[in-house]
Amino acid sequence: MSPVRRLLVRALPLLLSVLLAGCGTPAVRDAAEQDVREAVAAWSRTPPAQLAGIPLEGWAYEVSAVRRDGAQATARAELHYRLTGYDFAPAGSAREVRLSRDGGRWRVTGDRAAPGAPPQLWDQGPVEVLRGAHALVLGVGQSAQTLAEIGAEADRAVPAVSAAWPGPWAGRVVVLVPGSLERMAELLGRPAAEYRGMGAVTTGRVGAAAAPADRVFVNPQGWAELSAAGRGVVLTHEVSHVATRAATTARTPLWLSEGFADWAAYRGGTTTPQQAAPALTRAVRRGELPAALPADEAFAFGADPEALARAYEGAWLACRLIAAKWGDAALVRLYERAGRQPLATALEETIGGDPPGLTQAWQAGLRQELDAPRGVSSK
CATH class of the missing domain: 3.10.450.630 (Nuclear Transport Factor 2; Chain: A,)
Structure with missing residues (x-):
């Protein structure tokens, strides 16, 4: 036997013992x-x-x-x-x-x-619990009246969303109400400045077969600044995100997901485009007609407030246009398909159009509805 072969034979048991120690059962804990x-x-x-x-x-x-x-x-x-x-x-x-x-x-x-x-809500203090017909409200540092008002709005929002979104969803929602904007930001693990002025936000995992553990977080400072009508719009918008979570993926354009949520919130109401889209109305009247539907980055938290408002308002008016021209069911089908296939394909299969055609129709609608003198209807 050669010296090299003899060395390998002698080393083999040691090598095997090392390999077995590395891939066998873990070491016993003390x-x-x-x-x-x-x-x-x-x-x-x-x-x-x-x-x-x-x-x-x-x-x-x-x-x-x-x-x-x-x-x-x-x-x-x-x-x-x-x-x-x-x-x-x-x-x-x-x-x-x-x-x-x-x-x-x-x-x-x-x-x-x-x-x-990020901490849990109960890390911030004793949790008050309010159960409604469709909502579970958990609050820290809030009055019973505030929680009752939020619970009532959530109970109204859930059936409104179910009427707009016929797809399967739980039909109930969890709402968390921390003691302040800063406390809400702690729960979300983000800077408070990103949520200043917002009434509520939603968290959850997109694209799940059954949307798990969604939470609507209410910013108590932003909530206090809203009118009664504004509170209803905000909560219905956020509950819409909960309902559509399973149909939403990274492929879904944000103008469609955010616009659909606002469409569900304003649906059936009497709010006019000029009332609900003041920032975009000002821009159109200055001759600054958007060149394209809002890009995903236009919805980033912490963006310029005026630009962010124009993005949300433009998204809502795009979804409103689709529902008015091709029907509510077409908008819902577009949402469902846009999360699974390219937007151009989804548009062709649902409204028989394409992105440039939709953009042109949207721009024409903005001119007609926002450029008219306030108080003049332009249906």
């Missing part, structure tokens, strides 16, 4: 770490007392890492839970659980959002 994990599991079997009244199910902490320092320990974990009757899939939250060893046993002493992760 007893102290296992005790920490078991303490978190036992503690998390029951939701905290401050969550009493919130309909919870599937409450569980999945520990991913443990760090010990003498009689203190910290466990990184992912919290999973569902709001009974509202969530089709678990909501998730990265958490940091603190423990101390007392009398030889580990005991949980605290639980908070993991560093860099």
